[in-house]
Amino acid sequence: MAAQVQQSAVGSVHDAHDSVRDREISVEQEHLDRVYRRLEEKIHEAEFLMHDAAQRGQVGTPGALAERDAQVFRAGIHLNRLNNEYEDFLFGRIDLLQGKDGKKGPDGAYTAVEPAEGAVRDDNTADIAETLHIGRIGVLDEDYSPLVIDWRAPAAAPFYRSTPVEPGRVVRRRVIRSRQRRVLGVEDDLMRPELKASLDGHELAVIGDGALMAALGQARGHTMRDIVSSIQAEQDLVIRAPANSVTYVEGGPGTGKTA
Known part of the structure; x- marks a missing residue:
């Protein structure tokens, strides 16, 4: 009888822990969904900027053309980064x-x-x-x-x-x-x-x-x-060490030097 009570108590603890875990996973899932919605908005914005710049063609002053090329370049870099890091980030x-x-x-x-x-x-x-x-x-x-x-x-x-x-x-x-x-x-x-x-x-x-x-x-x-x-x-x-200095890293095999 005592063993059954103990098993029941342990089972209740596990059930409660699983319930909390599921709740916390749900909280993080809700945040992740929100992040992906925002990412999709940013991707569409970058695509629009590239399309808008391309529509300007070769018409305009040299300064305007340089600005267009810079806009395409920046939007392309941003779009490439968003697409590369889109999954599991x-x-x-x-x-x-x-x-x-x-x-x-x-x-x-x-x-x-x-x-x-x-x-x-x-x-x-x-x-x-x-x-x-x-x-x-x-x-x-x-x-x-x-x-x-x-x-x-x-x-x-x-x-x-x-x-x-x-x-x-x-x-x-x-x-x-x-x-x-x-x-x-x-x-x-x-x-x-x-x-x-x-x-x-x-x-x-x-x-x-x-x-x-x-x-x-x-x-x-x-x-x-x-x-x-x-x-x-x-x-x-x-x-995070400053790039303008030399950082010396040493350690045995498998200690994370390359990482």
């Missing part, structure tokens, strides 16, 4: 405390690295003030708010560098697994496990056994495409 998310200042960078994200005084209350509770999704390219909505932060942007650095020892503003780091337009799963790391954080009035959910293990467990393709979702803090420092 959203892979991460960070939930952040309020920052020390209210300044925003060119990507629409707040620039503060450390939390504001009072962001964590005396009873060790806090509210999530900002959520950033990380992907292969940056995407802004119609109001120029970030839907996706480019993984190379400064605002994305905490996704790679935050640790429980030095969390900065990060409360939760999430790896999002997707294929084409479908979210397959999420895995979370808590950077401030002692903190009871709330998002939109609800306790912050935590799914899975860790983002790194999720990234390492995925099947790899024949390209380096997937590495951007599992870059580690030391690798991120090398990637």
Whole structure:
């Protein structure tokens, strides 16, 4: 009888966990759908700009023709980038405390690295003030708010560098697994496990056994495409090192030097 009760309790816990996981996947799917709608709008805009410039023909002053050629060139580069990164490009998310200042960078994200005084209350509770999704390219909505932060942007650095020892503003780091337009799963790391954080009035959910293990467990393709979702803090420092200096990287086989 006791064994049956224990099994029933374990089953209830698993069911509750699966329910939370499904809910969180649904949340990320809703965001991904919104991002793809915006991407399609941007692709249509780039195609229109190229078509509009081509319709001008060879009529006009040399300055107008040069401007037309520049417009075609810029639109072509933008369109090519959108098409190249269209599939499987959203892979991460960070939930952040309020920052020390209210300044925003060119990507629409707040620039503060450390939390504001009072962001964590005396009873060790806090509210999530900002959520950033990380992907292969940056995407802004119609109001120029970030839907996706480019993984190379400064605002994305905490996704790679935050640790429980030095969390900065990060409360939760999430790896999002997707294929084409479908979210397959999420895995979370808590950077401030002692903190009871709330998002939109609800306790912050935590799914899975860790983002790194999720990234390492995925099947790899024949390209380096997937590495951007599992870059580690030391690798991120090398990637973001100034281009006008020499960076020396050493390590044993399989330690991620090439990545």
